[in-house]
Amino acid sequence: MREDFAVFILSNGRADNLHTLKMLKKVNYTGKYYIVCDDQDQTLSRYKELYGDKVVVFDKAEIAKRVDTGTNDPDLRAVVFARNACFDIAEKLGLGYFLQLDDDYRGINFRFMVKDGTLRAQPLKESFDKVCEAFVRFLETTEVSTIAMAQTGDLIGGKDSSVWKKVLPRKAMNSFFCKTDRRFWFIGKSNEDVSTYVTLGNKGIIFFTYARLFVDVVQTQSLSGGMSEFYESGGGYVKPFSSVVFSPQAIKVSTMGVTHRRFHHRINWNLCTPMILNQKWKKKRTEG
Secondary structure, eight states, rough: OOOTTEEEOOOOSTTTTTEEEEEEEETTTOSSEEEEEETTTTTHHHHHHHHHGGEEEEHHHHHHOOOOOOOOOOOOOOOOOHHHHHHHHHHTTTEEEEEEEOOOOOEEEEEOOTTSOEEEEEESSSOHHHHHHHHHHHHHOOOOOOEEEEEGGGTOOOOOOOOHHHSSSOOOOOOOOEETTTTOOOOOOOHHHHHHHHHTTTTTTOEEEEEEEEEEEOOTTSSSSSSSSHHHHHHTTTHHHHHHOOOOOOEEOOOOOOOOEEEEEEEEEGGSOOOOOOOGGGGOOOOO
């Protein structure tokens, strides 16, 4: 694996339960990795005990001064600070590129279509190094700010889902391949990924998700530590509504699910990102 790349695992309160680290070993990743923790984590000593110099600590209060959380709540329990700190950490470590992962991944899978139109999943068998190299080359040869792997929920609806049809939809959540000198700022105390790709996408900054590869994530709020307690305290409503604060023209709070409905954000993409018009709409000039 190239020397100017590393995986950052963002973690808090889960030193003894790092699913993502186990997953990286399962997919034969051989490159650099670091566990990103904040200095306010009460379990920080346990991280250092288990992982030694792989633990990188950032000043949470200091980075918070530069982050627009969209709220006046002084509570700093939010992953948005770690997401932004990664750019500073990568620069200090001399990295040109990095992948930002949460700590609750169980696997990485390819998604493909079989003859009857059904989508199937194939767990990644070869080294994850090759996947990382491909994403880095994509960042090297484009002006994209970040590209993510899809999540299982992105492909609800199978081949008819909008994410599958677009292949590279204008969104990025949960996992982020980034170029260190192409910095952008995550915003929002909660639902920071949605708030960021919609708000910055509205300004023409490009975010993508690659729909043919997805991460298998442990269900939100099923683990202790991390952001689980914060999400539970808001009853599930605060998280999607926080994105409405940043982009009310494009986002509203809706519900999703069949038997167990929950609050979720809904994006009007026609009011979100700049789009290129089809040539058929071009008006012909007439002389005279």
